[in-house]
Amino acid sequence: MKALPLKQTDADRAVADLAFAVTSAEIKEIVEEYETLAEERSGVGDRMSEVMARAKARGYDTKILRRIIALRKRHADDLAEEETILEIYKSALGM
Structure with a gap:
């Protein structure tokens, strides 16, 4: 037996319109919030570049500064283990 389509009432249409x-x-709201965050991220990136440009102008090595920043984000135990392994490998290579 074939199902007959249900008749849509005004109340049904109102609920659908509200949904x-x-x-x-x-x-x-989601799209606008994401766009706002993207703009803020861009602004933060610009400010970070300005900080590094200022450091470079003062004679600091920005590559090393970036490495220090990355190291500071890591857990001390991970760093110690990595340093130990690095020393072992260097020793094996006669460095």
Whole structure:
């Protein structure tokens, strides 16, 4: 037996319209928030570049500064283990 399509009432259409409006508003909010964060990230990146440019102008090695920053993010135990392995390998190579 074939199912007959349900008749849509005005109340059904109102609920569907409200659901669409809520979904649209939520999607718009998500997109706008993401765009705002992307702009902020770009601004932060620009400021970080300015800090490194200032360091370079003062004569500091920015490559080393970036490495120090990366090292500071890591756990001390991980760093110690890496340094130990590095020394072992260097010793094996006569360095």
